[in-house]
Amino acid sequence: QRLLKTTGGVMSLQLILLLALTSRAAGLSIPLEGEMPQPPTIISHTSSPVIAFPYDSSVSIRCEATGNPPPEYRWTKDGQDFTPPQPTTTKTGSFVVYNKQFAQFQGKYRCFASNTMGTAMTEEIELIVSSVPKFPKEAITSIVVNEGDPIILKCNPPEGLPPRQIHWMSVDLQHIEQDERVTMGIDGNLYFANALQNDSRQDYCCVAAFARIRTIAQKTPMIVEVKRSSMIPSLLLPSGVQTEVVLLKGKELQLECLPAGLPTPQIEWMKMGGSLAERAQFDKFGKMLIISNIEESDEGKYMCKAKNPAGEAAHYFDVIVEEPPKWLTEPPRSQLTVIGTEVHIKCSVSGKPPPVITWRKNGEIFRVSPSNYVLDDTVELHNASPEDSAVYQCEASNQHGSILANVNIMVMNMAPLILTKNHQYDVVEGGDIILNCSVFGSPSPETLQTTEGERYVLHQNKSLQIFRAEKDDSGQYVCVASNSEGRSGLTAVLDVKDRTKIFNPPQDVQVVSGTAAQLMCKAECDKSLQDTFEVMWMKDGDEIPLSSKETSKYSVGEDMLQIMNVGLSDQGMYTCIVRTSLDEDKATALLTVLDVPDAPTNLELLVLKSPKNVRLSWIPGSDHNSSITEFIVEYEESQWEPGRWKHLQKVPGNQATAELVLHGHLNYQFRVYAVNTVGPGPPSEPTETYKTPPAAPDRNPENIKIQGHLPHQMDISWEPLLPIEHNGPGLEYKVKYRRLGVGDEWKEHLVKRHSFVVRNTSTFVPYEITIQSRNSHGWGPEPKVVTGYSGEDVPTAAPQDVAVEVINTTVLRVSWTPVPPATVRGHLGGYDVHWVRKRSLLNLNRSLDERQSLSFPGKRSHAFVPGLEPFSEYRLTVNVFNKKGKGPNSDPVTFNTPEGVPKQVPILTASNSQKDSVFLVWGPPPETNGILTGYLLQYHLINETTLEVVDSQEMNITGADTTQWQLQSLEEHSLYRFDLSACTRVGCGPSRAQESYIATQTGDGFMSHLIKSSSRVPPSSSLFNISSDVSDTFAKISWTAREEQQDLQLYVAYMNNRDGNWRISEAVNTSQSFHIIDGLKPGTVYTVRLMAKRLLDNGSIFEGVFQTRMKGVASTQRNLSSQGWFIGTMCAVALLTLVVLIACFVRRNKGGKYAVKEKEDLHPDVESPGMNDDTFCEYSDSEEKPLKGSSACSLTGNDAIGDGVSRDSLVDYADGGGEFSEDGSFIGEYSRPKHRGSVSEPSGPGPVTA
Structure with missing residues (x-):
């Protein structure tokens, strides 16, 4: 046989191997292709014994065999031929015995399967018919x-x-x-x-x-x-002196000695010549010796001895261990051999007694011949021929059983037969693959191997196994087999593909019960296997049926498993399995579910020192993966608040007991619940009702209060005992009292309420008081003595020797001689200091009546009084007070506060900047706090890039009436910051800052300039070109932000100067460059602020004033400011402004303090027709005291409804349009405020954004 791998028709692999027979103990497996003959092989039969019970309807006796041609069956019963009750087929030799036939069919059966190649047979099958046993x-x-x-x-x-x-x-x-x-x-x-x-x-x-x-x-x-x-011992069982016991190896040895005698004998066991096995056990109170799984080493003589004081008796057991037949190694194997060879069939068995071996051929007794004979346990076939092909049976038997083996012997010559068809094999890279090449032939085909490497293994069944396949292993493989009878082959194709792998596996996760859990699982596979790629999820080894309607809580999304509404049952190991038709990969993650703890169980109560002192214990429930932090013990009592569970005690989470102190005369039930980081768990089942006996009260009332609402009585009250603290019926209180230190007898009263009034007492004298609780079972503990006083009355004396010491312009030290204690007539509350500002030393003709006071608790003889106004005349008195009221005032003391520094100037504007000069205008400080001497002006040259100060200079401006100044010798095209402070003889006050860009005036109008007010503005503020564009109900506030200050936030606040209410916008981005204020009233003056934070008290970036147009006024043309007559008019307006400011200052210095009514007369409503050019304004600190009810200060009689020109800077608004018809900037009118304005959210529409 040859195995070849070819690429492009070139042979690269040739294998040669030896064909081994694939066989079973029951027979030889021979391929059926080409109608190859095959001897019978028993493949299935009924095991012996078969028991037929009376309630069985039938029993089946099976016999099935394979072979070619198909075998025929016959049966024997008790060694005689037997015909089954119904005919058998060629497919099976099985038959059925029905209930009515059980008795006649009882016996031992054997099945024979025969064809032309031989006969196979089964072991004996015994059919036992069971009857109903009866005594x-x-x-x-x-x-x-x-x-x-x-x-x-x-x-x-x-x-x-x-x-x-x-x-x-x-x-x-x-x-x-x-x-x-x-x-x-x-x-x-x-x-x-x-x-x-x-x-x-x-x-x-x-x-x-x-x-x-x-x-x-x-x-x-x-x-x-x-x-x-009484009698000496004897043995009832066994009888005689010795007994022989024979049993099979592996069985259980039971030796029994049952003695007789009085007293009852004791039994002893021993093995003669040795010791009992370690497996030996005793039963029936030592009367039975048991050795399980007996072995040959357990053979020998055993003795049992029965003894009592009267004597003894003994019996001996001779134990013999035997064994049924068994194969020494394995049953004889079937053989395929070539004609003319020697065949040996060996049947190696053992047993005790030694088994007898019987040989059969095709079910018949084997007959010996010169070429075929039996030698001991072996059958030898010499010069085997095809006629020797048959099924040989070896049966070994002794008295304990038998074993049988069918051996198929095939004697033949045959050319190689390839049983495997051409096939294409697929394997993933790194996997193992077996290329099958099943070959049958006789004699064994020869092979040639040309491959090398540990990854290639050629098995005896002709299969080529490739370990850890690589991409280069892809190609064609050819298997060629040959022997002396011929040659054949097959071709296999191997394709090595990419592995399927998970590159983003699921991770361990913890989730709280009731939430959702997500497990990620991303994988990849070979593109050619994409159609077979699938993802499967398993939980604890069981597949999750994602397509089932019952599993709607699971959903598979983009490479993810989502578990909805996770519960404790969802906790476990989740495995993601990605698979194709060739391989799979898996990854596992642990899902841990956190939940509230389970309810504790097994609550038990144990009484300790007394029935009211018990220990409650419990068994904690599961903490559900979150450690228990504490246990809460609750109770419910049925007398006062039945059905209501109340907190009793908290116990650490590592403790499962609690000592409880209870009240008497109550029926208690207790329950416990656990708490972990997820939350509190459910409560346990309540305990059985526990009843405490009645007892005297455990405590007396607390929080005793002794007061005197009237001068000649004493009111005593206390916190009563709670109902559960009564400990029994009939609760009442004993009140005892007596004068302290005078030796009076105790007076006592029993009351059921929780208060008592002692009448006809002296005013404010000390008493000793005790309150003790009692009920029908006794008194509470000994009460503590409490000291209290009877009713108070108002003090009768005034402090003496009142003196003042002026610390500075606003702070005063007051001292006095305390009143005698007896005149206080109550508990000393402290001292009140009252002072009245009579007049300002700047205006002695004007009387004031500004009253203030401070209370100083406790016993003292001096105090510090803050908040005084500088340069003023005051009158001061002192009185003592107690809970009942105030005593008489001391004699008044009059004093003056020294001169101070002025407050901040309310406004500073820079306008009409020329080539090297600027015109500064300001208002006088609202409070000079002394005689105003002039102003200190500081001006700083600013680097426009870094916003740092390059050069600083200062100058003193003399004259209290000065409110404007032309500053010369400035650098052209430069940015300046001006700081102006008002000064008195004492010094200068806080400054107000203003920045301005110095530039030459152009021909078509005024140069836009930056107006910033308030000393609270940081010098690095980066907004400029701030202007307004107003209509009758709208105002557009515009600005320019430096490039490095884009995308910051600011807030726009505005106030109607008549009502004093501030409204603040939402955050506005500086890059927006404008903000629209709508919902305004026509012809009304508003103050506007730009702020970095949404707080009015925070430093503002800018503050200014504008006035809305009157309804029906025509719009002005955009190019109005370019007309010459307009420029002249504006210059006249600016000059008139300076005249008005000077007039205001002069009028004020001549007697500028007016009554409220006079000021209201001088400031008519801006919308009233009586407004004229002679109206003037007073200045105040508008940042700290927002305007309320102030009117606009017109520079011309018709300015509010005229051409709409800006009153201050006339900044040209280049980006205006739409609904705005008036171009202008801010006007700086201020008037003295009556009080601070309130802050509210904008009531109109929100800001419009671009």
């Missing part, structure tokens, strides 16, 4: 014995189908108790070593049970009567 009917006489005599109660059970079990019982089916004195023997008899009086009874019944036929038979009850009467 014979007999008359039972009473057994009368003397005490101490042995008794043998004979059973004589009927024969039946084993196994048979014997029992001794009473008529009420109670087993007769057996011990070292009473024993049932192997023979079924009941043996008494000696009789006792209590052995007398009338219902000794022997019962035989046959499990296989489900039958129980009972013998007639026997009567035993024992009379009073």
Whole structure:
């Protein structure tokens, strides 16, 4: 035979191998192609014995064989030819015996299968017909014995189908108790070593049970009567001196000695000349020796000895171990041989006694001839010919059984026959593959092998196995077989494909019960196998039926298994299996489900020191993969709040007991639940009701309060005991009291409520009080003494020697002499300090009445008073107070606060920037806190790229009335920041900052300039060109952000100056460059702020003022600012602004404090027709005190409804359009605020975004 791998017609592999016979013990397997003859081979038959039970309808006896031509069957019964009850076919020799025929068909059967090539036969098949076993009917006489005599109660059970079990019982089916004195023997008899009086009874019944036929038979009850009467030991069983015991190897040896004697003898076992096997065991209280799985080494003589004080008796057992026939190695094998060879059929067996070997040919006794004969256990065929082809039988037998082997001998010459067809084989890279080449021939074909390497193995059955296949192994393989009779071959094609593999396996995951779990599984395979590629999921080794409607909780998506609503039952090992028709890969992950703990079980109560002190124990439930952190013990009592479970105690998670302290006179139930990181679990089943006996109260009331609502009485109240704390019926309280330190007797009262009033007391005197609880079972513990006071009254004295010390402009130190304790007439609450600001030292003619006060608790003689106004006159008094009220005021003290620094100027604007100058305008500070001397101006040159200060200068501007300044000698085309502070003789106040770009005015209008206000703005603020475009109900706020400050957030806040309510927008991105404010009122002045945070108190980026147009006013043209007359008008407006500011300042210095009514008269409503050019405004800090109710300050009488020109900077709005018809910027009108404005969310539509 040759195996060749060819590529492109070139031979690359040639194999030669030896053909071995594929055989069985039952026969020779010969290919059937080409009608090859084959001797019979038994392939199936019924094992012996066959038992026919009375309830069986039929039994089947099978016999089936193969062969060519198909074999014919015949049967023998008990060695005689037998014809089955119904005809057999050529396919099978089986037959059926029906219930009515059981008795006549009982016997031993043998099946013979024959064809032209020979005859095969089976071992004997015994058919046993089982009958219903019964005890014979007999008359039972009473057994009368003397005490101490042995008794043998004979059973004589009927024969039946084993196994048979014997029992001794009473008529009420109670087993007769057996011990070292009473024993049932192997023979079924009941043996008494000696009789006792209590052995007398009338219902000794022997019962035989046959499990296989489900039958129980009972013998007639026997009567035993024992009379009073000692004897030396004797053996009831076995009889005689020696017994021979023969049994098969592997069986169980049972040796039994049942003694008689009084007292009851003791049994000893020994093996003569050796020791008992380690497997030896004793039964029936030492009366039976048992050795299981007996071996040849267990052969020998054994002795049992019965002893008591009166003597002893012995018996010997000669144990012989035999064995049925068995094959020494294996049954003889079938043979295929060439004509003229020598054939040896060896039948090697063993057994004890030695088996007798019987040889048959085709079922007939083998006849010896000169060329064919039997030598010991071997049949020899000399110069074999085709006539010697047959089925030979070797049967070995002894008294314990027999074994049989059918041996097929084929003597023939035949050319090689290839049984395997041409085939294409597929294997994945790295896998093993077997290329089959099944060949039959005689003599054995010759082969030639030309391959090398450990990956190639040629098996005896002609198959070529390739281990760890590689891509280069793909190609054609040719198998060629030849012998002296001829030659044949086949071709196989091998294709090595890519492996299927998981490259993204599922990972272990933990999920909480009730959520979803996801397991990823990504894989790849050979493209040619894509049609057979499939993914399967398994849980704990069982496939998940993803297509089933019952498994809707599973879904397979994109390379993923999703488990919905995970429960505890979903926990386990999940395996992803990806497979093709050639291979598969798998990966496993553990899904751990976390859930709340199970309820504890087995709750038990144990009483400790008293019935009210118990220990509760339990067995924790499963923690469901999350450790238990704590247990919660709850209780329910049926008297006061039945059905309501309340918390009692918390126990650490590693503890399963809790000591509980209970109240008396209650019916308790307890339950426990566990808590882990997932949450609390369900509660346990409640305990049985536990009742505590009534007892005296365990405690007295707490939180005792002693008050005096009236000067001559004392009110006592306390926290009553809870109902469950009563411990019994009839709860009440004993109140005792007496004056402290005067030696009075105790006065006591019993009350059921939880308060008591002591009347007619002196004002504020100390008392000792106790409150003790009691019920019908006794008093509570000894109460503690509490000290309290009777009712208070208002103090009668005022502090003396009140003096003040001015610390600074706003802080004062006050001192006084405390009042005598007796005049307090109650618990000292503290001292009140009252002060009144009478007038400002700047305006002595104007009276004020600004009152304030502070309370200082406790006993003290001085205090610090903050928040004073500088440069003012004050009056101050002090009084003492208690819970009842305030005492009289001290004599007033008058003092003045020193001069301070001014507050921040309310506004600073920079306009009309020329080539090297700028015009600054500001308003005077709202509070000068002293005599205003002038201003300090600091100006800084700013690097526009880094926003750092390049150069700084400062100058003092003298004159309190100065509110504008032309600053010269500045650098052209440069950015400046101006800081202005107001000053008094004491110093300068906080500054206000303003930035401005210095540029030459162009011919078509004013240069846009940046207006920023508030000293709270950081100098690095990066928004410029801030302007407004307004209509009657809308305003568009525009800005330009530096490139590095794009995509930041800001907030736009605006306030109607008449109502003082601020509204703040949502966050706006700086890159948007504008924000629209809608829902505005026509002809109304608004203040607007740009802020970095959504807080009004935060530093704002910009603050300004604008006014909406009146309804019906026509829109101005976009090019209005380019007209010459317009520019002239604007210059006049700017000049008029300066005049108004100067007038305001002069008027204020001449008596600028006005009554509220006067100020309201001077500031009419902006929409009222009486508005005229002479109206003026006062300045205030608009950032800290938003405007409310202030009117707009017009520079011209018709400015609000005129041409819509901006009042300050006239910044040209280049991006306007749409609904806006007015071009302008912010106007800076401020008036003194009455109070801070409130903040609210915008009520109109939100901002419009581009």
